[in-house]
Each structure stands twice: as structure tokens, then as C-alpha cells.
């Protein structure tokens with residue numbers, strides 16, 4: 705498994721339980737989608753896996769190299785040009801300039817943005833910016849990508865391009881594992897597996913088709 709959570713409990717405000725024995729297993733090299741109603745705890749579980757929030761109890765296991773991409777790329781794409789932004793994450797590694805260029809280009813190729821190296825970030829569409837944010841995570845060679853509602857603000861064309869970029873990272877030579885939180889049922893068609901959360905715990909994990917069926921049954925009740 706690339707990432708697991710086992711009986712994770714989190715209470716915020718010192719009392720209300722947001723995660724209640726949440727358990728999840730993500731297979732290596734898969735795109736795994738996490739769905740569920742508003743406020744059921746999806747982002748909180750992602751934050752635990754990303755090491756941003758310490759659970760009250762339970763255990764979790766993720767590799768040391770994780771990339772995290774959030775809903776709003778404006779919070780993550782901070783440099784003036786695409787190349788500078790993607791290279792930003794490599795800054796601490798003090799790599800030779802040629803190596804930085806090679807890795808930036810490779811990451812941009814994966815997300816289909818290699819022709820935009822010198823573009824000013826403020827001229828990009830929302831979806832292009834989101835793909836630059838994904839490249840910024842990929843350039844650091846993560847084993848796992850944690851992706852929180854990447855397409856909420858995007859139109860259909862941009863949404864499809866972002867999904868294709870993540871699929872390329874999962875299917876490419878790096879064989880990245882991706883955990884993708886979404887509200888959009890249509891995105892499930894691009895997933896390898898899915899989990900449905902409700903009430904602070906994972907209620908079901910299975911094929912995207914089975915999870916979709918279960919969600920439709922619940923809606924019909």
C-alpha cells in the first residue's frame with residue numbers, strides 16, 4: 705500500500721469529532737478518489753495523511769515524499785513565471801541549473817505545459833495554473849500526491865486537462881500514487897478506485913462503479 709490510515713480520530717474545537725475511526729488504504733500507483741457530502745471530513749483526513757494535522761488517536765502511514773495540491777492555485781503559484789514557479793520547490797536542494805531545467809521541463813511535460821516555460825503566471829487560465837501547481841509538486845519526485853478538490857473552480861475543459869495531467873503522473877514512469885478529493889461524480893470515470901466518506905469515517909472502498917452505485921442508492925432514499 706502507498707498510504708494507509710487506521711481508526712483515525714480527530715476532534716476540533718476540543719470536542720466535536722470530525723474523524724471517527726476513519727480507515728483508508730490506497731494502493732501503489734493508483735488514482736484513488738475520495739467522495740462524500742460536505743463537511744464529512746475528507747479534507748481533514750487528507751491533512752492527517754499530509755502531516756498537517758496530528759490525530760487524537762489511530763495510526764497512519766505515508767511515504768516521506770508527499771506532494772500536496774490545494775483547491776485554489778492562486779495560493780500556491782507564487783512566482784512570476786511558470787519555470788520559476790515549478791523550480792521554486794527545488795530551491796533548497798541547491799541543484800545545478802541544468803538539472804533544475806531538466807526536472808522543471810519533465811514535470812511540465814507531464815502536465816502538458818512544456819510550451820509555457822516563460823509564460824507569466826498571471827496570464828494563465830485557472831486550469832493551467834492548477835497544472836503548474838501540480839508540476840510544482842511533481843518536480844520534487846513525490847511518491848504520493850494529495851489533491852484537494854482541484855477542479856472546484858474550473859470549467860469543463862480545464863477540469864478535463866487537470867484530470868489528464870494527474871492521470872499522466874500516475875501512469876508515467878514515476879508511478880505516482882494520487883489521492884483525489886472531489887465532489888464531482890463525473891471525475892470518477894478516470895479513477896482506479898474510490899472511497900465514500902460520511903460522518904467522519906470511510907463507509908466504503910471499491911471500484912468507481914460500485915462507489916457510484918452506492919452513492920446513487922443513498923441519494924434515492
Ligand SMILES: Nc1ncnc2c1ncn2[C@@H]1O[C@H](COP(=O)(O)OP(=O)(O)OP(=O)(O)O)[C@@H](O)[C@H]1O
Pocket residue numbers: 716717722740741742743744745746747748749
Ligand atoms: N480548523 C478547524 N476548526 C474547526 N472546525 C473545522 C476545522 N477544519 C474543519 N473543521 C470542520 O470539520 C468538519 C469537516 O471538515 P472537512 O473540511 O474535513 O470536510 P470536507 O468533507 O472536506 O468538506 P467539503 O466537502 O465541504 O470541503 C466540518 O464541519 C468543518 O467545519
